[in-house]
Amino acid sequence: MSPLFPALAAGSPLPALRFGDRSLTHAELAAAAGASAAGLADTRRVAVWATPTLETAVGVVAALLAGVPAVPLNPKTGERELAHILADSAPSLVLAEPGAELPPALSDLPRADIALTGPGAPLVPEPSSGAPGAPEPPPEAPALIVYTSGTTGPPKGAVLPRRAITSTLDALEDAWQWTADDVLVHALPLFHVHGLILGILGPLRRGGEVRHLGRFSTEGVARELESGATMLFGVPTMYHRIAEALPGDPRLAKALAGARLLVSGSAALPVHDHERIAAATGRGVIERYGMTETLMSTSVRAGGEPRPGTVGPPLKGVELRLVDESDGIGEIQVRGPNLFTEYLNRPDATASAFDGGWFRTGDMASRDPDGYVRIVGRKATDLIKSGGYKIGAGEIENALLDHPAVREAAVTGEPDADLGERIVAWIVPADPSEPPAPEELSAHVAAQLAPHKRPREVRFLEALPRNDMGKIMKRALRD
Ligand code: MCA
Ligand code: AMP
Numbered sequence: 014m015s016p017l018f019p020a021l022a023a024g025s026p027l028p029a030l031r032f033g034d035r036s037l038t039h040a041e042l043a044a045a046a047g048a049s050a051a052g053l054a055d056t057r058r059v060a061v062w063a064t065p066t067l068e069t070a071v072g073v074v075a076a077l078l079a080g081v082p083a084v085p086l087n088p089k090t091g092e093r094e095l096a097h098i099l100a101d102s103a104p105s106l107v108l109a110e111p112g113a114e115l116p117p118a119l120s121d122l123p124r125a126d127i128a129l130t131g132p133g134a135p136l137v138p139e140p141s142s143g144a145p146g147a148p149e150p151p152p153e154a155p156a157l158i159v160y161t162s163g164t165t166g167p168p169k170g171a172v173l174p175r176r177a178i179t180s181t182l183d184a185l186e187d188a189w190q191w192t193a194d195d196v197l198v199h200a201l202p203l204f205h206v207h208g209l210i211l212g213i214l215g216p217l218r219r220g221g222e223v224r225h226l227g228r229f230s231t232e233g234v235a236r237e238l239e240s241g242a243t244m245l246f247g248v249p250t251m252y253h254r255i256a257e258a259l260p261g262d263p264r265l266a267k268a269l270a271g272a273r274l275l276v277s278g279s280a281a282l283p284v285h286d287h288e289r290i291a292a293a294t295g296r297g298v299i300e301r302y303g304m305t306e307t308l309m310s311t312s313v314r315a316g317g318e319p320r321p322g323t324v325g326p327p328l329k330g331v332e333l334r335l336v337d338e339s340d341g342i343g344e345i346q347v348r349g350p351n352l353f354t355e356y357l358n359r360p361d362a363t364a365s366a367f368d369g370g371w372f373r374t375g376d377m378a379s380r381d382p383d384g385y386v387r388i389v390g391r392k393a394t395d396l397i398k399s400g401g402y403k404i405g406a407g408e409i410e411n412a413l414l415d416h417p418a419v420r421e422a423a424v425t426g427e428p429d430a431d432l433g434e435r436i437v438a439w440i441v442p443a444d445p446s447e448p449p450a451p452e453e454l455s456a457h458v459a460a461q462l463a464p465h466k467r468p469r470e471v472r473f474l475e476a477l478p479r480n481d482m483g484k485i486m487k488r489a490l491r492d
Pocket of ligand 2: 374
């Protein structure tokens with residue numbers, strides 16, 4: 014197989030990564046990641062403490078060079094979820110930036126600091142396997158294990174082989190005319206597909222540059238786009254915040270107008286935000302559609318028509334069909350080299366995710382006459398997309414039920430202009446005369462699962478509406 018990162022092997026002196034005022038060229042990245050990779054020899058699986066830093070990018074590249082499957086961890090993951098991910102993925106080592114304080118759940122694991130320089134780094138380099146130029150692992154070798162929420166139960170680890178990563182990034186090269194001259198700016202988290210695979214590995218595979226903002230701000234976006242960045246990746250919440258800022262920020266409008274490509278994904282970008290951005294900048298935002306298990310499936314092409322409400326045609330090499338169509342709407346099923354291999358330790362879940370060789374996405378869509386896919390909803394109402402994060406109602410309900418002041422709990426998503434959907438918790442308190450404070454329940458979920466899974470609103474009830482079978486009727490709650 015050809016190398017995942019040709020520019021690293023070539024030792025290019027051009028910029029590769031920039032986080033704030035710290036940066037590495039492709040050659041420097043090759044040296045740093047090569048040194049760390051050498052220290053990973055004989056490691057079965059490695060966890061990466063995925064802070065939004067240069068070290069995380071180096072650590073993930075090191076694991077990929079060494080052929081060691083990496084599990085990126087959200088550094089804000091709470092106790093319950095972290096314990097699950099560690100027990101399930103059983104890493105033998107955790108890579109972290111020097112000085113990062115790790116939670117007690119990780120204290121039993123050996124830790125290796127990710128060093129930005131080669132020799133002398135804490136991971137003692139040996140000029141052996143793992144350095145650029147070492148044999149490339151086979152295409153089916155697992156590269157990353159990314160945890161993703163389902164409707165019930167804890168998150169599942171999607172095993173992503175190397176060929177899924179190379180094929181999706183090369184399909185995007187084709188669709189977006191993505192080259193080594195592109196400079197990407199983004200502020201996405203580095204423990205999901207969007208920020209890590211598209212946002213970091215994408216530019217590295219093209220031999221181009223990525224500038225990460227650390228945290229999202231419209232000011233940071235404007236600054237980078239007016240100083241050489243050509244592409245912006247973001248979730249709809251970020252584009253919504255851009256749309257809100259544009260009327261009072263001519264500098265931002267000018268910077269966006271000068272970009273080569275503005276790309277949104279992870280959730281639907283509302284037509285109103287598309288329109289406001291187009292009106293203020295003269296530029297359309299293009300949408301692409303993907304999923305942790307499928308990586309990218311469709312995209313509007315560079316130079317194609319950015320039609321609000323659509324996510325473009327299938328990418329090169331990806332087959333897409335709509336199943337059980339009625340009135341032109343069916344479930345999206347996908348087949349191709351972009352697919353994951355399996356859910357780790359979950360043969361049952363893996364088997365039921367496929368229909369023959371086709372992956373059932375659970376997304377409902379129609380197709381425009383020219384093949385553009387139009388996503389209209391989801392099969393499962395118990396999956397919530399908030400800020401571009403996928404969150405299962407069931408995992409939050411289980412965490413809430415663990416709280417002593419909660420007798421019954423149900424979780425729903427409600428439309429939210431900023432987040433797309435906001436998490437609402439419906440609670441029957443253990444003691445109706447003394448219900449817990451809403452902030453306490455939110456903080457409990459943030460501490461057990463992750464802050465982005467916390468309810469933004471808590472509503473108290475005397476009883477949950479149930480049908481004859483005892484099942485909670487969420488529709489009645491929402492209505
Ligand atoms: C708030 N915080 C708390 C609590 N409340 N911490 C502990 N306990 C609490 N009770 C902290 C948060 O951790 C955070 O910390 C800060 O307060 C603000 O949190 P929050 O309000 O949740 O942030 P936000 O402003 O709502 O974030 C919006 C966002 C974010 C930046 C757009 O939602 C985001 O990054 N979304 C990206 C999701 C994504 O990448 N999805 C890709 C998966 P601090 O201040 O330190 O930050 S989908 C995918 O990969 C597929 C393949 C695809 O198609 O792309
Ligand atoms: P995740 O499993 O977190 O990777 O999220 C994948 C899901 O995000 C998909 O199944 C879709 O529901 C949603 N999604 C991703 N991109 C888009 C998009 N451009 N428009 C609408 N939904 C999207």
